[in-house]
Amino acid sequence: TQLLKQSPQFLSIQEGENLTVYCNSSSVFSSLQWYRQEPGEGPVLLVTVVTGGEVKKLKRLTFQFGDARKDSSLHITAAQPGDTGLYLCAGLQFPYGNKLVFGAGTILRVKS
Amino acid sequence: DTEVTQTPKHLVMGMTNKKSLKCEQHMGHRAMYWYKQKAKKPPELMFVYSYEKLSINESVPSRFSPECPNSSLLNLHLHALQPEDSALYLCASSQEGGTGNGYTFGSGTRLTVV
Numbered sequence: 081t082q083l084l085k086q087s088p089q090f091l092s093i094q095e096g097e098n099l100t101v102y103c104n105s106s107s108v109f110s111s112l113q114w115y116r117q118e119p120g121e122g123p124v125l126l127v128t129v130v131t132g133g134e135v136k137k138l139k140r141l142t143f144q145f146g147d148a149r150k151d152s153s154l155h156i157t158a159a160q161p162g163d164t165g166l167y168l169c170a171g172l173q174f175p176y177g178n179k180l181v182f183g184a185g186t187i188l189r190v191k192s
Numbered sequence: 193d194t195e196v197t198q199t200p201k202h203l204v205m206g207m208t209n210k211k212s213l214k215c216e217q218h219m220g221h222r223a224m225y226w227y228k229q230k231a232k233k234p235p236e237l238m239f240v241y242s243y244e245k246l247s248i249n250e251s252v253p254s255r256f257s258p259e260c261p262n263s264s265l266l267n268l269h270l271h272a273l274q275p276e277d278s279a280l281y282l283c284a285s286s287q288e289g290g291t292g293n294g295y296t297f298g299s300g301t302r303l304t305v306v
Contacts, residue, residue: 170295182235
């Protein structure tokens with residue numbers, strides 16, 4: 081059973097379109113992290129959200145942490161081919177400290 | 193230095209071989225991790241080391257044996273593996289304590305067991 085449910089699993093869009101990826105759980109997390117992974121490489125951290133209701137922006141990417149700290153979303157504005165990759169949400173389980181668990185991931189393909 | 197370095201990048205081993213994967217970081221991170229990732233799946237936590245001591249073992253089979261010789265190094269010793277153990281093995285590190293600390297991952301070792 082996946083602790084973190086991530087949706088959609090696959091997304092294929094045209095350059096310039098907007099998209100949102102969702103990460104949901106019935107568990108509370110002390111923080112949620114978003115990573116991007118390219119084939120043959122390790123995940124690269126995009127952002128960490130800690131406070132319920134927190135919103136963080138990274139250029140065209142907007143991340144939100146739910147008020148109850150059980151869910152998060154990643155919104156990309158005007159997607160570009162360089163955004164193509166595997167997007168992973170990951171939650172730091174409370175109260176297990178250093179136990180980061182991953183959602184199933186969203187494979188994003190942006191076509192030019 | 194803001195990297196986690198893993199060696200080797202690729203490893204092919206027989207089921208009777210003994211090999212080791214190595215991981216190194218010089219960011220002063222006191223928490224280090226081993227993850228296993230199968231194709232088209234997310235990383236799965238195997239082991240967590242905190243201040244050079246094993247703090248979490250996610251019921252990993254004993255044919256995988258982790259070791260943390262010092263605060264910068266993490267090894268994963270492999271013995272009598274099975275073909276289903278073929279995967280990308282990722283090492284990561286993070287600051288210890290606090291909830292806002294993201295992980296830094298290495299590029300991984302692609303392991304094939306034949």
